[in-house]
Amino acid sequence: MGPRSARLLTVLLVLGLCALVRSQKPSPCQCSRLSPHNRKNCGFPGITPDQCFGSGCCFDSSVPGVPWCFEPLPRQGLEQCVMEVSARVNCGYPGISFDECAARKCCFNDLVFQVPWCFFPKPVDDCHY
Template identity: 70%
Template sequence: MQPSMGMGARCTRLLAALLLLGLCALGGAQKPDPCQCSRVSTKNRLNCGFPGISRDQCFSASCCFDSSIPGVPWCFKPLPKEELEECVMEVSARKNCGYPGISPEECASRKCCFSDTIPQVPWCFFPLSVQGNVQFLDRDGSRGQWELGQGRS
């Protein structure tokens, strides 16, 4: 026969279980990936906290923290999470890799990034690692070449 557990031991186990569950619930908030933070220019930082917020408080809000630059928000919203690190960039850095209405599948077949969360910007765009000329087929079947930073030729 097992000795009975005292009331104190039961309460301790119950409190430990509740604490663990509470920590798991808080675990939904994650510190952003470094590239989601380091690629946000200082002029585009959107405040994500309050004056005097700590690094831990900022991270628990799933925001970026950088206190090295005065005069800009230290706790700020990260860039959207992308599947590939090469696809994490400011919207202004996107170079179009497709055409209006391109599907995610067609974009992926071009080895490009796809994100349709922001209107009026390229949804299919080159990853940061791509440089030089890229050959492509337009929707109408015509061949083209894209030199990054330039236009179609």
């Protein structure tokens, strides 16, 4: 196997793994906690709910004028921590560590600047498809 074949095989393996991860059906919180005006299209005209969920996306046709098949919110360690950044309610202070935040029984995510990294969780029972 030459270097070109090895590169092609590597690219195909990576694409296959990405498709496998992407095809997981998102959780209800990943879909229902996203504001309709923040939806990013993930489908095509006429897509069915099964096709949409099969590609790892959310489906909700109840709101006209926005994408019905859309990208979910990112997964979190705990389902009650899945929410839009704008919905975070501060549970800590600037510079709080993961361990200090966890001791307060709060969620921690430091990937976005200028928002609370330690924030109160939301009950999962308010999530639905």
